[in-house]
Amino acid sequence: MIDTLLAVRNLCFQGCGPLSFSLSQGECIGIRGQSGVGKTQMFRALSDLIPSTGEVLLRGRARETFAAPRWRTLVSMLPTDSVWWYDDVAAHFNSSEARVFLDRMCGKVGLAAEIASWQVNRLSTGEKQRLALLRSLQIKPGILLLDEPTSALDDLSTKLVETLLLERCRDEGLSLMWVSHDEAQLARVSDRLFVMHKNQLTEVV
Amino acid sequence: MNIDSGTVLRLTSFDLCLASSLMLVLAILSLVLQLGLEKKILIYSIRMTAQLLFIGVILRYLFASSSFILVFLLSMVMLSAAGREAWVRQKRKIKGFTGYLISTGSMFVSSFSIALIALSVIIDVKPWYTPQYAIPLLGMLLGNTMTGVALAVDQLTEQLYRRRSEVEQRLLLGQDWKEASLDIRRDCIRTGMTPIINSMAAAGLVSLPGMMTGQILGGTPPVEAVKYQILIMFLIAGGTGFGVISxxxxxxxxxxxxxxxxxxxxLQSER
Incomplete structure (x- = not known):
């Protein structure tokens, strides 16, 4: 029996919706749709960054019963463009646990082993995108909402990122919602595929 | 001209007109350099003159009557005006009446409480609302707190607007609102406090503060004027700090x- 992790009923936000769907533990849902249709805003609503109405349940427990910061570590979002507020990479991984995680994982996404000692302004867009993924993973989310997570990456780095994320789905039960304009990528990574069109989310059978 | 200590030279209307010609020159310069400030320079010069003449007349009656009700009413007018000035100076204002309430409330909490402590405990004037002490003291506190609050809140709304992606990504990493906006809030408090810290650093070395200069011109012995100025600087710094933080x-x-x-x-949209 499939274990439902996230249940969304009649979610409405900024003129979009009502949207209803569910996500199981370890599952990856792929989402495509035209630019401006509301995919990013849906992620922002799910991670409680913007007001929304409807029911969002995590293992049957309503979102409102979680403290907001706790909710955002359980249902976290990785935006397309990462922002860095300290000069050094290491400062963004400031706990010893986070540094160990970074050192252990950077090779898996094709980043240099000594990247923690670099300054942020030395990083390329692709390096920032992969580092932002590791920054989101180190808080150990149960669900990660990925907004075009490989848009700035070459084929090899894209493959590494896909492999890492699917490994974590399989081994650690991480659940993913993956937005991409690359249909081939969505076919590779997703267990189910949805299309967002005219403010509605429809499953592609 | 030789003058005796304690003598005040009276200024004539002609003296003031002569000083105001500086504003005229500045406005012409603004027109020539296309700074776009000429209208503001002229309007605010006239407004400032009218406001000061008006308060001069009011203070003459107030000092003569020493009425608590009148002191209270005037201080409320000053507070409302300071709150409005601090609010309208912001580029991206908080919507509705809330923005005005925040500016006015923070100044009420800081300036009024500090003025009250200074009058009743430090200066120990009897009665504590003696207008010759209460009104100038409150005016100086409000004027400086207003600048600090206006600068700090303007900086806060602007920074949160420009750095919203950073704040939101910090929230997405599980930080609470205090942590996610900590750097911005600290910068804003520093910005609000900078003018008074600069004034303290320059006092006596670069500039002779206005109140002290006024007292000396009015015939007060310099050491007495300095003591009052030191007191005022501490009160203003405290008031500005508390006002900005709140x-x-x-x-x-x-x-x-x-x-x-x-x-x-x-926030209101930028115009």
């Missing part, structure tokens, strides 16, 4: 909602 705290509470979401929709 304004930043209250504004932040409006710009982050109960679910710790950054609510820039609570």
């Amino acid at each position: 304004a930043i705290w209250a504004s932040s509470r409006v710009l982050f909602d109960h679910r710790e979401r950054l609510r820039l929709d609570n």
